Amino acid sequence: MSTVNIPEADSVSYREFQEGNPVQVRAVASPGQEREFEKGKQISISHQNMKATAVIVSDPIEITNQSESGRKVFSLIVEKT
Structure with a gap:
């Protein structure tokens, strides 16, 4: 299971997530890892020391072109399970 980090400065999003509301997060995928961020997949959310x-x-939306390292950044909508 892949892990997505909610930045420390974005405590509001993590609180909304914990309350059961959908939130938008950014995920970075290495080459070959893109399939781990498809709609319906489970992921781990990390914020400070909480998981x-x-x-x-949602369907992943690619927000950057493939960089030199081959990594892609996706925008995802997630809900707590």
Whole structure:
């Protein structure tokens, strides 16, 4: 299961997530890892020292072109499971 980090400065999103509301997060995928961020997949959400499990409820939207390292950044909508 892949892990997505909610930045420390974005405590509001993590609180919304914990309350059961869908939130938008960014995920970075290495080459070959893109399939782990498909709609319906479970991921781990990390914020500061807290962790939770989420399900992706949207189709991933690529927000960057493939960089030199081959990594891609996706925007995802997730909900707490």
